[in-house]
Amino acid sequence: MTTDNRVGAHGPTGAGDLARLSINQQTVRQLSIPQLARCCRALGIPGVGLWRSPVQACGVRRVAQVVRDAGLTVTSLCRGGFFTASDPGQWDAALADNRTAIDEAAALGTNTLVLVSGGLPTGSKDLVAARERVAEALGQLVPYATEHGVRLAIEPLHPMFASDRCVVSTLCQALDLAERFPAEHVGVVVDTYHLWWDEQVPGQLARAGRSGRIAAFQLADWITPLPEGSLLGRGQLGDGCVDLRGFRERVDAVGYSGPVEVEVFNPGLWHRPGMEVLEEVAERYREHVW
Amino acid sequence: MTTDNRVGAHGPTGAGDLARLSINQQTVRQLSIPQLARCCRALGIPGVGLWRSPVQACGVRRVAQVVRDAGLTVTSLCRGGFFTASDPGQWDAALADNRTAIDEAAALGTNTLVLVSGGLPTGSKDLVAARERVAEALGQLVPYATEHGVRLAIEPLHPMFASDRCVVSTLCQALDLAERFPAEHVGVVVDTYHLWWDEQVPGQLARAGRSGRIAAFQLADWITPLPEGSLLGRGQLGDGCVDLRGFRERVDAVGYSGPVEVEVFNPGLWHRPGMEVLEEVAERYREHVW
Numbered sequence: 001m002t003t004d005n006r007v008g009a010h011g012p013t014g015a016g017d018l019a020r021l022s023i024n025q026q027t028v029r030q031l032s033i034p035q036l037a038r039c040c041r042a043l044g045i046p047g048v049g050l051w052r053s054p055v056q057a058c059g060v061r062r063v064a065q066v067v068r069d070a071g072l073t074v075t076s077l078c079r080g081g082f083f084t085a086s087d088p089g090q091w092d093a094a095l096a097d098n099r100t101a102i103d104e105a106a107a108l109g110t111n112t113l114v115l116v117s118g119g120l121p122t123g124s125k126d127l128v129a130a131r132e133r134v135a136e137a138l139g140q141l142v143p144y145a146t147e148h149g150v151r152l153a154i155e156p157l158h159p160m161f162a163s164d165r166c167v168v169s170t171l172c173q174a175l176d177l178a179e180r181f182p183a184e185h186v187g188v189v190v191d192t193y194h195l196w197w198d199e200q201v202p203g204q205l206a207r208a209g210r211s212g213r214i215a216a217f218q219l220a221d222w223i224t225p226l227p228e229g230s231l232l233g234r235g236q237l238g239d240g241c242v243d244l245r246g247f248r249e250r251v252d253a254v255g256y257s258g259p260v261e262v263e264v265f266n267p268g269l270w271h272r273p274g275m276e277v278l279e280e281v282a283e284r285y286r287e288h289v290w
Numbered sequence: 291m292t293t294d295n296r297v298g299a300h301g302p303t304g305a306g307d308l309a310r311l312s313i314n315q316q317t318v319r320q321l322s323i324p325q326l327a328r329c330c331r332a333l334g335i336p337g338v339g340l341w342r343s344p345v346q347a348c349g350v351r352r353v354a355q356v357v358r359d360a361g362l363t364v365t366s367l368c369r370g371g372f373f374t375a376s377d378p379g380q381w382d383a384a385l386a387d388n389r390t391a392i393d394e395a396a397a398l399g400t401n402t403l404v405l406v407s408g409g410l411p412t413g414s415k416d417l418v419a420a421r422e423r424v425a426e427a428l429g430q431l432v433p434y435a436t437e438h439g440v441r442l443a444i445e446p447l448h449p450m451f452a453s454d455r456c457v458v459s460t461l462c463q464a465l466d467l468a469e470r471f472p473a474e475h476v477g478v479v480v481d482t483y484h485l486w487w488d489e490q491v492p493g494q495l496a497r498a499g500r501s502g503r504i505a506a507f508q509l510a511d512w513i514t515p516l517p518e519g520s521l522l523g524r525g526q527l528g529d530g531c532v533d534l535r536g537f538r539e540r541v542d543a544v545g546y547s548g549p550v551e552v553e554v555f556n557p558g559l560w561h562r563p564g565m566e567v568l569e570e571v572a573e574r575y576r577e578h579v580w
Contacts, residue, residue: 125532125536159448159450230516
């Protein structure tokens with residue numbers, strides 16, 4: 001494991017090597033959106049990935065104005081999804097909520113809405129049926145998303161989340177779903193944290209690249225032990241065992257040239273000054289990704 | 291989630307429907323091996339799966355005598371493996387330890403030694419190289435195992451263990467390794483806990499069945515949230531979301547007719563009287579598996 005504390009060792013931040021970097025706001029949850037915008041601007045980081053709940057708390061229009069004024073690009077909005085309810089009322093509510101998410105993405109000026117599919121419905125043991133439910137939901141939402149200029153981006157989550165969070169566990173499954181729709185309307189999210197272990201990823205990336213399906217590329221490192229509940233155990237870039245540079249080169253090699261979004265859920269980062277964490281992310285990005 | 295406490299509701303235990311049941315001793319860690327043997331005999335459970343450390347503590351010959359006297363079959367010995375060290379001294383030590391494990395399996399009268407491959411070597415990010423190291427170790431050990439009448443059984447572990455415990459994450463990868471050797475010498479372990487999420491399992495089971503590669507079949511249910519470290523969060527049969535009966539029927543359908551070993555690592559079971567836990571396992575097995 002690398003533990004590199006040489007923040008700023010390479011001198012002042014230049015924009016060139018950070019030109020594709022985006023910070024997902026969950027990485028620095030301690031910062032408000034205006035604070036995040038100021039810090040990114042100061043460091044030459046051109047993109048941010050936002051989450052619905054803090055965006056709603058701040059106000060969608062205000063957030064749109066703040067990021068525009070800072071010259072930032074919103075690279076993605078997280079997240080829609082949670083489509084697997086078997087109860088008709090919950091199903092309708094999920095679709096309505098996803099339409100709102102599409103509205104929000106459009107208002108923020110991002111064309112990428114990340115979708116986390118949802119887990120098994122209560123009492124169900126049928127993953128195949130749950131995935132089919134995701135396809136049905138996509139069918140319902142694609143026309144609305146298309147009208148609003150938003151592309152739906154299916155994110156496969158690590159198999160440890162298959163029962164309670166996301167029945168789509170591999171890039172192959174995400175592509176199987178996406179390919180039922182035109183590439184310009186439905187893509188996939190490639191996240192190193194969720195996919196690093198899967199030997200089929202190189203072949204599936206080639207498949208995704210050929211058809212222009214990569215809607216977003218997110219980075220976090222894999223570290224152990226996992227914390228209780230598994231959610232908040234992601235590693236800062238370089239602290240774990242993922243070959244981040246190799247992964248990024250592979251994603252680029254299949255034709256992706258979009259934002260590279262750092263999304264690390266780790267309370268250890270949230271307890272430090274946000275600006276310090278962002279400087280470290282930029283440094284680690286240069287050292288381990290670029 | 292099912293919570294069935296009707297232990298004994300079906301009356302006294304008959305041997306017929308338990309004829310293939312085996313209890314892995316980690317399920318009732320609170321019982322000594324002699325206690326486990328007595329309880330299994332009393333309940334009509336014909337098989338036990340043992341672990342090296344408690345076997346060594348009790349004495350291999352004594353354990354062999356105890357299980358023989360109780361009329362039990364040792365269905366597997368857990369575990370050899372941990373083959374991925376890059377340090378030559380550690381590598382040699384791992385091979386020597388695996389030869390001892392083969393001796394122990396032979397002394398216990400089981401022909402199945404379960405292998406957990408090991409995680410990434412310290413500082414490595416190369417899963418492919420680590421898996422190749424596993425193949426090398428198998429090549430070294432197969433002649434010795436064959437001489438002693440022991441079959442090596444490669445166990446794929448859930449991808450959440452890929453970095454620190456087992457670089458073999460899928461049934462497909464386990465078969466890719468096993469098929470480098472004759473089927474009578476190297477097989478695979480099919481464990482519902484590790485494999486339930488993988489949509490490729492049905493096809494891979496067919497592949498394993500065709501070539502006679504299924505050396506062991508183990509059961510545990512998948513429950514969330516996972517505890518810190520992820521190791522001890524397995525569910526009692528029926529408490530989780532795995533279609534255990536469907537899985538068992540599929541394994542049988544490809545030609546497997548061997549032991550069905552229940553291996554649940556869960557401190558909640560260890561804090562209860564062992565006999566009560568075993569009665570519950572038998573009851574859940576009838577209800578959810580058989």
